[in-house]
Amino acid sequence: MRTIDWVDGAIELIDQTLLPQRVEVRRITELPELIDDIQRLAVRGAPALGVAGAFGVALIAASVQASRGEDELDRDEVRRQAAVLREARPTAVNLSWGVDRALTRLDEGAAAVLDEAIRIRDEDIAACISMGLRGADLTRELAGQDRVSVMTICNTGSLATVERGTALGVIQTLLEQDSLVEALPLETRPLLQGARLTAWELQRMEAPFRLLIDSAGPFLLSRGIADAVFIGADRIAANGDTANKVGSFSLALAARHAGVPFIVVAPESTIDMRTASGADIEIEDRGVDEVAGFGGTRTAPAGIDAVNPAFDVTPHDLITAIVTERRVIRLSRGETLADVSLEALRS
Ligand SMILES: CSC[C@@H](O)[C@@H](O)C(=O)COP(=O)(O)O
CATH class of the missing domain: 1.20.120.420 (translation initiation factor eif-2b, domain 1)
Structure with missing residues (x-):
C-alpha cells in the first residue's frame, strides 16, 4: 500500500x-x-x-x-x-x-x-530502492562485518515516503540481504513517530527489533549496542549540516564518542544548496500542547510554557556520510556537496 x-x-x-x-x-x-x-x-x-x-x-x-x-x-x-x-x-x-x-x-x-x-x-519510489542498496553496502563496509545492528530515530520508512523509505529503507534492505542483526528505533518524543510508526513498519516486515526510549540512545551507543546510526533528513544545507527529527544531534555526538558511523540517508530533493549552513534552517516549533500531554490527556500542570522544536541540526563534521539515490558523499573523508553537480541536485 x-x-x-x-x-x-x-x-x-x-x-x-x-x-x-x-x-x-x-x-x-x-x-x-x-x-x-x-x-x-x-x-x-x-x-x-x-x-x-x-x-x-x-x-x-x-x-x-x-x-x-x-x-x-x-x-x-x-x-x-x-x-x-x-x-x-x-x-x-x-x-x-x-x-x-x-x-x-x-x-x-x-x-x-x-x-x-x-x-x-x-x-521517489525508485530513489528509495537505490538508497537502500547503497546504504546497505556502505554500512557493511564501514562496520567491517556482514551482519549489523542499527539505531535510528523518528520514522523514515514507507510512511515517510511513497514506499520503502530512506534510513528505514536501508534497514529493510539489510533485512532482505540477511545482514540485519537488529534494528533499534528510538520512540521519538513527543509524537512517537518511532514507537507508533517505525515499530509498526518493522513488525510488518518481520524485522528483529527492540524499541528504545529516546534518552537511552546515547548511553546505549556508548555500550556498543549498535554498529551504525541511520537518520533521514528534512533539509541538508550546502555545507552538509542536516536538519532532522529532534534527538538526531545528540545521537550524532554519542556516535562520535562511541566511534560508530553516523549516516544520513536522503534523496537529493532534500539537499538545499540555497541554504548555506544549518544556522539558516528554520526549525518548526510545535508549541506547548504536544509536550504537556499525549492523546488528549494532560500530563503537565496547566499554565506552563514549553520549547518544542520538531527538528534539530546535526553539524556536518559529525556526519560520516550522506547516502542519496545517486551517490555516497563521504563527509568524513573530506568530500563535500560542492563536489557534486549542483544541477543534478536541483533537477
Ligand atoms: C524520510 S523522512 C526524513 C525526515 O523527514 C524524518 O526523519 C523526520 O524528521 C520527520 O519528522 P515529522 O515531524 O514526523 O515530519
Whole structure:
C-alpha cells in the first residue's frame, strides 16, 4: 500500500495520526484539507511531503480549471494557492521543492502539472530502492562485518515516503540481504513517530527489533549496542549540516564518542544548496500542547510554557556520510556537496 498516491482525481493518503491502532485512507479533494493534514502530521516525513506538495498543486490546478469552467487556466490563481501550500510546514525543503517542481509545468496546463507530480512520485519510489542498496553496502563496509545492528530515530520508512523509505529503507534492505542483526528505533518524543510508526513498519516486515526510549540512545551507543546510526533528513544545507527529527544531534555526538558511523540517508530533493549552513534552517516549533500531554490527556500542570522544536541540526563534521539515490558523499573523508553537480541536485 502506498502512503500517498493520486487516485481517480484526488489525493489518497494513510492518516498517520491513527496508526498503529487503525489504518485509514483519507481522500483529499480540497486544498484546506491537505494543508490541515500536513500540519497535524496525518502525512509527514520529508519525501512524502514533497509528493504531497506536488499532488497538491495538481489538485489546485484541476479545481481552478473546473471552477472557472474556462479552457484557459488561471495560472495566477494556481500560483497564489500553491504559495499557501508551500508554507504549510517550514523545515522539510521537500514540500516547497515538490510544489515548485509541479509548477514548472503550469504553462502546459493542469494535465501536465499532474504528469509532473506523478513523475515525482515514481522517482521517489525508485530513489528509495537505490538508497537502500547503497546504504546497505556502505554500512557493511564501514562496520567491517556482514551482519549489523542499527539505531535510528523518528520514522523514515514507507510512511515517510511513497514506499520503502530512506534510513528505514536501508534497514529493510539489510533485512532482505540477511545482514540485519537488529534494528533499534528510538520512540521519538513527543509524537512517537518511532514507537507508533517505525515499530509498526518493522513488525510488518518481520524485522528483529527492540524499541528504545529516546534518552537511552546515547548511553546505549556508548555500550556498543549498535554498529551504525541511520537518520533521514528534512533539509541538508550546502555545507552538509542536516536538519532532522529532534534527538538526531545528540545521537550524532554519542556516535562520535562511541566511534560508530553516523549516516544520513536522503534523496537529493532534500539537499538545499540555497541554504548555506544549518544556522539558516528554520526549525518548526510545535508549541506547548504536544509536550504537556499525549492523546488528549494532560500530563503537565496547566499554565506552563514549553520549547518544542520538531527538528534539530546535526553539524556536518559529525556526519560520516550522506547516502542519496545517486551517490555516497563521504563527509568524513573530506568530500563535500560542492563536489557534486549542483544541477543534478536541483533537477
Ligand atoms: C524520510 S523522512 C526524513 C525526515 O523527514 C524524518 O526523519 C523526520 O524528521 C520527520 O519528522 P515529522 O515531524 O514526523 O515530519
